[in-house]
Amino acid sequence: MTTNRLATLGMLALVAMVFSSVTPVEAAPSPGSGGGSFPTLDSCVAATYGSDGVLSFRNRCSQDAHVLFFANSNVYGGWHIASGSEESTGYSGVQISAAGGMTYYACPEGSSPVDSNNQSVAKRRAASYRCI
Numbered sequence: 001m002t003t004n005r006l007a008t009l010g011m012l013a014l015v016a017m018v019f020s021s022v023t024p025v026e027a028a029p030s031p032g033s034g035g036g037s038f039p040t041l042d043s044c045v046a047a048t049y050g051s052d053g054v055l056s057f058r059n060r061c062s063q064d065a066h067v068l069f070f071a072n073s074n075v076y077g078g079w080h081i082a083s084g085s086e087e088s089t090g091y092s093g094v095q096i097s098a099a100g101g102m103t104y105y106a107c108p109e110g111s112s113p114v115d116s117n118n119q120s121v122a123k124r125r126a127a128s129y130r131c132i
Contacts, residue, residue: 038111038131041065045081045106053093057104058086064109068122071099076123080109107131 044061059065059081068078069089075096081087096102103125105113115126 038108040113040129040131041106041108045104047102047104048086049093050088054088055091055093055096055102056086056088057081057106059083066107066109066111066113067104068113069102069104070121070123070125071096071102073123075099075102078122105129 041059041061041063044059045065045067046058046060048056048058050056057067057069059067061083064083065081066078067081067087068076070076071091075091077089079087091099091102105121105126107113108131111131113121113126113129114132115121115129118132121129
């Protein structure tokens with residue numbers, strides 16, 4: 001095998017490893033009607049890597065989204081993403097892997113992700129979440 005083919009295979013393996021380290025959190029069941037909960041937007045907000053290797057989030061939802069992401073105390077953030085838009089985290093796949101992977105939470109704009117005890121999930125990981 002040529003050096004270029006080996007480098008390409010190595011890069012593909014790195015991309016596969018890095019992409020697998022970004023995961024949405026499982027959405028918790030919403031309480032009954034009147035509970036003030038909103039559906040999560042996991043199905044239409046997606047994590048993608050650009051050609052520069054930097055992680056972005058693309059909002060394919062029909063509504064604006066509020067997205068929080070967290071890897072560790074040095075790698076985290078969040079913002080409003082308009083419907084049809086994309087926002088860059090500014091973090092490369094290498095940085096995310098070194099931080100232990102990344103978790104993200106996607107809610108309709110105007111709501112916030114909380115855990116099963118209604119505690120904010122900003123700057124920490126939660127086993128599940130819902131939007132309130």
